Amino acid sequence: xxxxxxxLAGDGIGPEILAQSVKCLKAVEETFEHQFTFCxxxxxxxxxxxxxxxxxxxxxxxxxxxxAILFGATGSSEYDNDPSAxxxxxxxxxxxxKELGLYTNIRPVKVFPALVRNSxxxxxxxxxxxxxxxxxxxxxxxxxxxxxxxxxxxxxxxCEYTESEISRIAHKAFxxxxxxxxxxxxxxKANVLETSRLWRKVVKEISKSYPEVELECLFIDNAVVxxxxxxxxxxxILTENMFGDILASLGSVxxxxxxxxxxxxxxxxxxMFEPFHGSYPQAQGRNIANPVASIFSTVLLLQHFGxxxxxxxxxxxxxxxxxxxxxxTDILGSSKYGTDAVGxxxxxxIVDADDIFxxxxxxxxxxxxxxx
Ligand code: IPM
Ligand code: MG
Numbered sequence: 001x002x003x004x005x006x007x008l009a010g011d012g013i014g015p016e017i018l019a020q021s022v023k024c025l026k027a028v029e030e031t032f033e034h035q036f037t038f039c040x041x042x043x044x045x046x047x048x049x050x051x052x053x054x055x056x057x058x059x060x061x062x063x064x065x066x067x068a069i070l071f072g073a074t075g076s077s078e079y080d081n082d083p084s085a086x087x088x089x090x091x092x093x094x095x096x097x098k099e100l101g102l103y104t105n106i107r108p109v110k111v112f113p114a115l116v117r118n119s120x121x122x123x124x125x126x127x128x129x130x131x132x133x134x135x136x137x138x139x140x141x142x143x144x145x146x147x148x149x150x151x152x153x154x155x156x157x158x159c160e161y162t163e164s165e166i167s168r169i170a171h172k173a174f175x176x177x178x179x180x181x182x183x184x185x186x187x188x189k190a191n192v193l194e195t196s197r198l199w200r201k202v203v204k205e206i207s208k209s210y211p212e213v214e215l216e217c218l219f220i221d222n223a224v225v226x227x228x229x230x231x232x233x234x235x236x237i238l239t240e241n242m243f244g245d246i247l248a249s250l251g252s253v254x255x256x257x258x259x260x261x262x263x264x265x266x267x268x269x270x271x272m273f274e275p276f277h278g279s280y281p282q283a284q285g286r287n288i289a290n291p292v293a294s295i296f297s298t299v300l301l302l303q304h305f306g307x308x309x310x311x312x313x314x315x316x317x318x319x320x321x322x323x324x325x326x327x328x329t330d331i332l333g334s335s336k337y338g339t340d341a342v343g344x345x346x347x348x349x350i351v352d353a354d355d356i357f358x359x360x361x362x363x364x365x366x367x368x369x370x371x372x
Pocket of ligand 2: 245246
């Protein structure tokens with residue numbers, strides 16, 4: 001298969017982790033005889049520094065013209081500490097999601113048997129966790145009208161949703177639940193918010209077309225408690241943009257490190273693959289950042305194009321690195337491996353189905369329908 005992949009490394013650790021993903025995709029290209037073309041473009045803080053814009057027009061054009069986008073990270077402490085800045089790195093990512101219509105953000109949270117002890121929760125609570133968050137990504141409070149009055153004493157952010165914005169992602173989430181464990185949890189705040197009541201109404205109506213999927217509705221404040229107490233009872237979680245951002249962060253507590261969590265942001269014509277994590281500026285240039293969230297994002301990319309054998313080969317190589325302890329220090333405090341070494345090891349172990357390293361399902365925790 002020929003694929004043109006836009007590489008948007010962005011800020012902080014972005015370039016270091018993305019370089020490891022490219023190594024892995026090049027190994028896939030060679031092993032499975034594909035043709036991948038990579039094109040780099042600036043976004044976020046680095047783009048502001050070079051052009052004054054967090055999403056330069058050339059970057060947007062390249063993304064529109066590519067089959068897929070691999071995103072590194074965005075954000076910088078320089079802007080975090082300056083609330084008065086009107087141009088900010090994150091605006092690049094948000095504008096890109098909006099312009100490309102990437103309304104479905106898929107965030108899998110799966111506990112790997114080899115890493116159960118890494119979780120911040122007890123072993124019995126996290127064993128077997130395999131949930132996926134469907135986060136609406138182009139609407140809600142993130143994109144509503146923003147206002148700050150003249151003397152900067154009053155601010156507002158409008159949260160808006162239309163029925164069609166809710167229904168298009170709801171169908172995607174129900175379809176996923178149908179293929180998985182037949183359970184969908186809608187997370188909202190319908191006891192307070194009008195938008196949440198619309199979500200409930202639309203999702204309940206749509207659920208009639210998916211009788212094989214059990215629908216549960218939870219308020220966000222209750223959902224965070226339930227997810228922490230009993231994460232393995234969840235299958236597909238559907239929620240709006242802001243709640244999805246917050247809920248997905250719980251994934252790092254369940255799994256033990258934010259450095260392991262990938263995501264896919266999918267629209268009707270484009271798809272972008274991005275880790276959950278931020279730009280981690282404190283780690284920039286120190287070769288300590290975990291590249292696995294980014295490498296797992298390439299697994300989602302390969303799955304998106306139906307390249308399942310290739311996706312499994314990358315995921316297996318990552319699992320092998322876990323089992324062999326070839327991980328960064330966020331996973332194993334005493335580890336002597338850096339970002340580069342972990343990336344090299346994983347890329348070197350991407351081989352086709354006759355892999356000499358014989359892994360069984362129990363060891364690597366292959367899931368029902370997805371591997372991560
Ligand atoms: C995420 C991030 C982004 C978001 C930021 C960087 C804009 O936190 O992808 O979870 O809030 O969506
Ligand atoms: Mg976030």
